[in-house]
Amino acid sequence: MAVTLIEIYKKLYDYFGPQHWWPAQTPFEVMVGAILTQNTNWSNVEKAIQNLKRKKLLSAKKLYRLPEKKLAALIRSAGYYNIKANRLKNFLDFFIKKYKGDIRKLSKGNTRVFREALLSVKGIGAETADSILLYALNKPIFVVDAYTKRILARHKIVSPDAGYAEVQGIFMQNLKKDQKLFNEYHALLVKLGKEFCLKNKPKCGLCPLK
DNA sequence: GACCAGGCACATC
DNA sequence: GATGTGCATGGT
Numbered sequence: 275m276a277v278t279l280i281e282i283y284k285k286l287y288d289y290f291g292p293q294h295w296w297p298a299q300t301p302f303e304v305m306v307g308a309i310l311t312q313n314t315n316w317s318n319v320e321k322a323i324q325n326l327k328r329k330k331l332l333s334a335k336k337l338y339r340l341p342e343k344k345l346a347a348l349i350r351s352a353g354y355y356n357i358k359a360n361r362l363k364n365f366l367d368f369f370i371k372k373y374k375g376d377i378r379k380l381s382k383g384n385t386r387v388f389r390e391a392l393l394s395v396k397g398i399g400a401e402t403a404d405s406i407l408l409y410a411l412n413k414p415i416f417v418v419d420a421y422t423k424r425i426l427a428r429h430k431i432v433s434p435d436a437g438y439a440e441v442q443g444i445f446m447q448n449l450k451k452d453q454k455l456f457n458e459y460h461a462l463l464v465k466l467g468k469e470f471c472l473k474n475k476p477k478c479g480l481c482p483l484k
Numbered sequence: 485g486a487c488c489a490g491g492c493a494c495a496t497c
Numbered sequence: 498g499a500t501g502t503g504c505a506t507g508g509t
Contacts, residue, residue: 312491318507319490353489353506361492399492419490464490473488 293461334375361397421467
């Protein structure tokens with residue numbers, strides 16, 4: 275790598291400042307948001323979460339008891355609402371039955387083993403699992419998303435068709451395994467992606483990494 | 485009206 | 498193992 279990952283991080287941090295991720299009040303809210311934001315604009319997710327909060331349903335046990343159809347209607351704004359209601363239910367079933375809906379029980383044990391358990395839940399893939407590990411449970415796991423891949427590919431750090439594990443490995447093998455660093459770095463990449471590294475009309479000329 | 489957004493599972497080849 | 502497709506709302 276001509277430019278090191280930590281140099282990129284410093285440039286992004288100097289330019290954008292701290293991002294204060296994840297935008298949520300509780301770890302449970304992070305986990306719900308992680309599922310709702312799959313391939314979806316965050317502002318649409320916020321509306322869905324506000325609906326749940328307004329109805330005082332944003333807890334594992336309340337959502338677990340809520341019929342899937344009703345849940346789907348409440349999260350409509352987040353898009354893919356039927357599939358996401360089902361994914362939330364799958365996760366809640368896992369969370370309640372294996373961990374009694376207790377966030378403290380989640381944090382215990384081996385992170386790698388718990389990641390595998392999360393991945394076994396239908397509807398939770400690598401990015402969602404890692405978002406939960408990093409942003410809800412404060413584990414030093416790097417989250418890779420579409421922005422991350424696009425930015426690294428544009429800067430020729432990875433091939434455009436690199437897989438999730440490969441991209442994640444580049445970060446985790448070249449940076450100190452620091453939860454706060456991984457938190458801020460991923461959030462900064464999303465910020466950069468939203469503002470400069472656009473899909474069709476990238477503002478590469480204005481990119482703060484240049 | 486087209487395009488896109490902080491993915492994932494599943495079908496098909 | 499790679500590649501394609503359905504899922505869906507709301508902002509630009």
